[in-house]
Amino acid sequence: MGDCTTMGHGSSGLRRIVREVAKFGAVGGAGLLVNLVVFNVVRHLTDLPVVRASVVATVVSIVFNYIGFRYFTYRDRDKSGRTKELTLFLLFSVVGLVIENGILYAATYGFGWDSPLQSNIFKFVGIGIATLFRFWSYRSWVFKALPAREAVASAESFLEEAEQAATRKGRPRQRVL
Numbered sequence: 001m002g003d004c005t006t007m008g009h010g011s012s013g014l015r016r017i018v019r020e021v022a023k024f025g026a027v028g029g030a031g032l033l034v035n036l037v038v039f040n041v042v043r044h045l046t047d048l049p050v051v052r053a054s055v056v057a058t059v060v061s062i063v064f065n066y067i068g069f070r071y072f073t074y075r076d077r078d079k080s081g082r083t084k085e086l087t088l089f090l091l092f093s094v095v096g097l098v099i100e101n102g103i104l105y106a107a108t109y110g111f112g113w114d115s116p117l118q119s120n121i122f123k124f125v126g127i128g129i130a131t132l133f134r135f136w137s138y139r140s141w142v143f144k145a146l147p148a149r150e151a152v153a154s155a156e157s158f159l160e161e162a163e164q165a166a167t168r169k170g171r172p173r174q175r176v177l
Contacts, residue, residue: 020073020139021135023072023073024069024073024135024138024139026068026072026073027065027068027069027072027073028065028131028135030064030068031061031064031065031068032061032124032127034057034060034061034064035057035058035060035061035123035127036057036120036123036124037057038056038057038060038061039053039054039056039057039120039123040116040120042056042057043116043119050104050108050114050119051101051104051105051108051109054100054101054104054119054123055097055101058096058097058100058101059097062090062093062097065093066086066089066093069089069138069143070085070143073143074138074139074143077143077144078143078144085142085143088141088142089138089142092133092134092137092138092141092142093134095133095137096130096131096133096134097130099126099129099130099133100123100126100127100129100130101126102126103122103125103126103129104119104122104123104126107119107122108122
C-alpha cells in the first residue's frame, strides 16, 4: 500500500515537472525566436561580425526570458530575494551566453563555417546546449521553490484571514478546506 502512496506522490511530482518544462519551453521558444530574429536583423543591417551580432541577440533574449520566467514560468516561486535572484540569473545567463556563442565562434573562426545558413545552424545548436544548462541552473539556483513549511504556513495564514474576513462581514464561519 505504501507503494501506491509513493507512486501517487511521484505521479504528482512528475506532472509538476512536466508543467514546469512546458512553461520553460514556451518562454524559451519565444526567447529562441527573439534571439534568432534579432541575430539575423543585426547581422544583415549592420557591419558587426557574426559572433558580436549573436552576443547582441543573446543579451536581448536574456532580458526577454527573465521577464517570461519570473512572471510566467516561475511566478509561484520565492520572490523574497530579487537582487540575489537577478544576480544569479545574470551569472548563469552569461555562462549560457558563453556556451551558445562559443559554439558559434568555433564554427565560424575554427572551421570557417560562416554562411548565413551555417551561422544560423550553429547559433541554434549553441542555444540548444546552453538551454540545457540554463534550465538546470535556473530551477536549481535562481527560481527556487518555497520550502514546504513556508508554503503550508502561507496557505494556513491565507485561510485564517479569509475566515476572519467572513466572520467580520457577519457570514457564518465556514472552513474553506
